[in-house]
Amino acid sequence: MKERDLIDLENVAYTYSGGELLSEMTLSIASGAFYFLTGPSGSGKTTFLKMCYGALVPTAGNITIFGQDLRAMTRDDIALTRRRIGVVHQDCQFLDHLNVVDNIALPLAAAGQDSLADGANLKELLNWVGLGHRADALPPELSGGERQRAALARAVIMSPDIILADEPTGNVDWEMSQRLLQLLVELNRMGKTVVIASHDLSLIRAAKTEVQARVLRIYNKRVQLAGANL
Amino acid sequence: MSASKDDSGLPISHDGSRDRVVPPTGFTAGLTTFTSAAMAFLVVFALALALAADRLSDRWSAALAGxxxxxxxxxxxxxxxxxxxxxxxxxxxxxxxxxxxxxxxxxxxxxxxxxxxxxxxxxxxxxxxxxxxxxxxxxxxxxxxxxxxxxxxxxxxxxHSRWQRPLVKAAQRVWALGLFSIVLMGATSAAMITLATRAAMAANAQVVAVLRLIGARDSYIASAFVRRFTLRAFFGAAIGTAAGALAMYLLPSKKDQAMILSGLGFQQLQWLWLLALPPIIAAVAFFATRQATRRELRRLR
Structure with a gap:
C-alpha cells in the first residue's frame, strides 16, 4: 500500500450463495483521484463499493481502509471509518420524519458534533447543493434530484476523505445528472477522492471535459483500468 | 482515528438528537406503556399480599410462641x-x-x-x-x-405447635409466593419490552441502516431506543402503581375485612415501597432494551 492510498484491495473476491461475483481484484484507491467504476448491471459495482466502506467483508483477499485491515476492525472502528467516507446511494435513504436540514446534519449529531450543525456552515452547504429553499421539507416531499443532492450534502458534511457514489444519477434527468456531476467534480477539486459507480457511459464521457478521471471497469468478475481518457 | 469525545453513547444521556432519530410513533409505544402499567398494577397487589403474609406470619409466631x-x-x-x-x-x-x-x-x-x-x-x-x-x-x-x-x-x-407450625409455614409460603410473583412479573415485563424493542427495531430498519451508514456507533443507535423505552416504561409503571395504590387504599378498612383479607394492604412506611416500583420497572426496561438493541445491531454490518 502506498502512503497516499486510502483503500487497498488485494486479491479480493466476493462470493454470494449463488456463486462468485468478484474475483482476484487488486486495486488501490489513491488520495485525491477521481474514479469511475463501470460495468453492466449486476456486475458487482455496488458490492465493490460496500466492501470499500466495510458493509461487506470479502470472502477472500484483504481490504485495507485508511491503513486498517477490514477483517480486524471492530464495529466501532467501522463506524468511525465511515465518518471519513461519504456514501451516496442510488436509493438514498433518509429519516423521513426529519426535515432536510436535520437529515443532512445527522452525521454530525451521531458524531457528537451537534454544535457544528448550527449556523453558516450548514446553510452554505445547503446553498451549495441548491437546497437552501428546501431546508424544512421532509424527504418524501423532495424530487429525485433533490434527494440525490441532499444525500450528497449529508455525505460531505463530515468533510470525508473519500466519497463513494453508487449510481448517483440513476433516478434523475440529464440536466440534474450534470449538476450532480459538477458538484462531485468540485469536491474532487477540493482534494476529495471521488469514486462513482455508474453504467451510464454518457455521463463518464461528459465528465472528461471537467476532470482527469480514471475509469475502472468490472469485466468477467475482475476490475480493469479502462484508461484515463474516454 | 479517534472517536469524538461526545459520541461515546452513554445509554441514557440528555441528547436531543438521539431522541429524534427514532420516529416517535408506533404501536410499540403504547404496548410498552400498557405492559408496564399493567405489571406495576399487579406488582402492587403481589407486594401487598407478600407484606400481609409476612405480617401474619410474624403475628402468629409472636402470639403463639411460648x-x-x-x-x-x-x-x-x-x-x-x-x-x-x-x-x-x-x-x-x-x-x-x-x-x-x-x-x-x-x-x-x-x-x-x-x-x-x-x-x-x-x-x-x-x-x-x-x-x-x-x-x-x-x-x-x-x-x-x-x-x-x-x-x-x-x-x-x-x-399450640401442632397447628402453629403449619399456619406459620403457610404464611411464609404465601410471602415467598408473593415475592416469586413479583420476580415473575418483572421477567414478563422484560420479555414484553424485549419483544417491543425488537419490533421497533424491525419497524425502523431503515433508520438503523441510515445511522450505521453515516457512522453512528452502536451505542448511539442503541441509546435512541433505550432512552425512549425506559421513559415509556417509567411512565407506564407510574400510572400502574398509582392505580394499584388507589385500589389498595380503597379496600375495606381492616375492621370491616373478612378473615381472609385480614391485614391485606400497606401499613405506614410500607407505602414507600411503591415509590420504588416505577424506577425498578424502568431499570428492567433499560437493561432489556439495551440487551435487545445490542443483539439486533450485532446482526448488521
Whole structure:
C-alpha cells in the first residue's frame, strides 16, 4: 500500500450463495483521484463499493481502509471509518420524519458534533447543493434530484476523505445528472477522492471535459483500468 | 482515528438528537406503556399480599410462641379439684413462667361468636382451660403430659405447635409466593419490552441502516431506543402503581375485612415501597432494551 492510498484491495473476491461475483481484484484507491467504476448491471459495482466502506467483508483477499485491515476492525472502528467516507446511494435513504436540514446534519449529531450543525456552515452547504429553499421539507416531499443532492450534502458534511457514489444519477434527468456531476467534480477539486459507480457511459464521457478521471471497469468478475481518457 | 469525545453513547444521556432519530410513533409505544402499567398494577397487589403474609406470619409466631393450653374435661363434681391439681402440677413444672385459669366468663366470651350471648356455659360439659406461658428455657411437653396423665386424668395439654407450625409455614409460603410473583412479573415485563424493542427495531430498519451508514456507533443507535423505552416504561409503571395504590387504599378498612383479607394492604412506611416500583420497572426496561438493541445491531454490518 502506498502512503497516499486510502483503500487497498488485494486479491479480493466476493462470493454470494449463488456463486462468485468478484474475483482476484487488486486495486488501490489513491488520495485525491477521481474514479469511475463501470460495468453492466449486476456486475458487482455496488458490492465493490460496500466492501470499500466495510458493509461487506470479502470472502477472500484483504481490504485495507485508511491503513486498517477490514477483517480486524471492530464495529466501532467501522463506524468511525465511515465518518471519513461519504456514501451516496442510488436509493438514498433518509429519516423521513426529519426535515432536510436535520437529515443532512445527522452525521454530525451521531458524531457528537451537534454544535457544528448550527449556523453558516450548514446553510452554505445547503446553498451549495441548491437546497437552501428546501431546508424544512421532509424527504418524501423532495424530487429525485433533490434527494440525490441532499444525500450528497449529508455525505460531505463530515468533510470525508473519500466519497463513494453508487449510481448517483440513476433516478434523475440529464440536466440534474450534470449538476450532480459538477458538484462531485468540485469536491474532487477540493482534494476529495471521488469514486462513482455508474453504467451510464454518457455521463463518464461528459465528465472528461471537467476532470482527469480514471475509469475502472468490472469485466468477467475482475476490475480493469479502462484508461484515463474516454 | 479517534472517536469524538461526545459520541461515546452513554445509554441514557440528555441528547436531543438521539431522541429524534427514532420516529416517535408506533404501536410499540403504547404496548410498552400498557405492559408496564399493567405489571406495576399487579406488582402492587403481589407486594401487598407478600407484606400481609409476612405480617401474619410474624403475628402468629409472636402470639403463639411460648404459649400452651391445658384442657380439663372432668365430671362436674371433680372439676374444681382437678383444676387445682393441674395448677399445682404446672406451677411446679420447670420452664413454665405463668399459669392462668380462664374464667367461665372469659370462656363464654370465647364461645359467643359461635353460640350467641345466651349460651348457658354452666349447663354444658365445656372443658375448663388453663393458659400456660413458658419462660425463656421452655418446658418438656412430653414429661408434663406424663405427669398430668398420672395426677390429673382429665387434662389434655395442647402446646399450640401442632397447628402453629403449619399456619406459620403457610404464611411464609404465601410471602415467598408473593415475592416469586413479583420476580415473575418483572421477567414478563422484560420479555414484553424485549419483544417491543425488537419490533421497533424491525419497524425502523431503515433508520438503523441510515445511522450505521453515516457512522453512528452502536451505542448511539442503541441509546435512541433505550432512552425512549425506559421513559415509556417509567411512565407506564407510574400510572400502574398509582392505580394499584388507589385500589389498595380503597379496600375495606381492616375492621370491616373478612378473615381472609385480614391485614391485606400497606401499613405506614410500607407505602414507600411503591415509590420504588416505577424506577425498578424502568431499570428492567433499560437493561432489556439495551440487551435487545445490542443483539439486533450485532446482526448488521
Amino acid at each position: 404459649g400452651a393450653t391445658l384442657r380439663i374435661l372432668a365430671p362436674a363434681e371433680q372439676m374444681d379439684s382437678q383444676l387445682a391439681q393441674a395448677v399445682q402440677v404446672l406451677k411446679t413444672t420447670p420452664g413454665i413462667a405463668e399459669v392462668r385459669v380462664i374464667t367461665p366468663e372469659e370462656q363464654q366470651a370465647l364461645l359467643e361468636p359461635w353460640f350467641g350471648p345466651d349460651l348457658p356455659v354452666d349447663a354444658l360439659p365445656v372443658p375448663r382451660l388453663i393458659d400456660i406461658r413458658e419462660d425463656g428455657r421452655g418446658y418438656d411437653p412430653q414429661g408434663l403430659r406424663l405427669r398430668l396423665a398420672a395426677e390429673v386424668p382429665g387434662a389434655v395439654l395442647d402446646d
